[in-house]
Amino acid sequence: MTQNGKPKFAMYWAAACGGCEIAVLNIHEKILDVDANFDVVFWPVAMDAKYKDVQAMDDGSILLTLFNGGIRNSENEEMAHLMRRKSKILVAFGSCACEGCIPGLANLTSPQEIFDTVYNTVSTDNPQGVRPQPTWAAPEGALHIPEFHPVLRTLDQIVPVDYYMPGCPPESHQIAAVIDLVVKVLHGEATLPPPGSVIGAGGSTVCDDCPRKRNVKAITRFVRIQDVEADPALCLLEQGIPCNGPATRSGCGALCPQAGAQCIGCYGPAEGVIDYGARLITAFASVVDAKEPEEIDRILDGLPDPTGQFYRFNLAKSLLRAAKPAWTAKG
């Protein structure tokens, strides 16, 4: 508790895009509840505060920290440890912190290839081929930047996490519901879910929330959604459009399928799913309508990037976590 008697709240971003912060602000006037009930002590996007301010706080003095972003470099890792130490409740907030999300797809390649792409492709204006150096001897003294890890890790691969809040980003109504809950807990009107729970999401799959009509699936070809005119009322997967709904946790309200787009899986694995991609491989392969290997291969050719399809958000949290080039890179 601070002088004003309110519990402390923090939000931090590691390797993230900033969408999670926007999603929090998208709760509109509910943000006033956050301010009324919490003393916001650290939130780099919204207010000025330094790392040393957090370091000076007592351990466990922040009641609630929403941590978004994956752990991509040594700064992210250090901040994960710091926020864990200072927080009573640490929430892996959003897909990046929970399961690696889009930044986690970099685990399919080596740091060398990542840097080549970022600094040496034709669209990059870098005639001298400048690359970031962890240490640089400037006239004023040595300068350091954080070190890039070969593998992106999720928050819980670095420090213990109390709750997981999935979504890319988490839907604003779900954030509002979680804030309502925490406020109720503060007033003794509710209790927290068991540690390790997934909060702000459903317990079922996106298919369960999807209003599209489902029949028996028998896929004879996979197509990309931009190449066809999809039936607006019929299950997308049934139409051969790779939809990740069968393996994805509910909670978003099946927004994408209702807007005519396939589910890409941002709410992560459904309850009980150990490996998200494996569940999708099972689901997709089961409904392919072919028995001969050649015919099966012809249909599977319609999925040009299976790993991207099955692990778009979940690669860093999958059983294999990263491809060989990332694991075998130094560091």
Place this chain on the structure above:
Amino acid sequence: MNEQEQFEPVIIGFTCNWCSYRAADLAGTARVKYPPNIRLIRLMCSGRLDPTFVLKALAGGADGVLITGCHPGECHYIEQNYKALRRYLLLQRTLKQFGIEPERVKLVWASAAEGVKLAEAITAMVEEIRALGPLNWRNDEGRTTKDGHPSSFVHRPSSEQAEVAA
């Protein structure tokens, strides 16, 4: 003894209760030998094989996975082995993107009468993987897991132990 000789691959084999498991049994009663590098796990059907099992085996320290089932058209549950085939083909495409050699995961059909065929397939796969070398899927060595235990669940014997077992 050079390094190549010391490497004893660990292979996890998934067998179907109605065909390949009995084929392995038959190989045993007929005293057909196959290397002890394979650990057989019995499923009721190859259609029960969740790709999760394969990924967990590889991530946990196995060097290869052998999936076996009834010949096409002979499934005890009518056509679940076709599902196994389709999952296998899709899994192979996925594993390729992870940089895992296709030889490390195989699908073999073996009826209950094909003990010799199964033993030959196992022997061939062990040699093929021995030549490929260890997979050594990294699981954050030097970093402790949540419960403080190493994440590998596969017991890797030294070559000496493997000889005793043989």
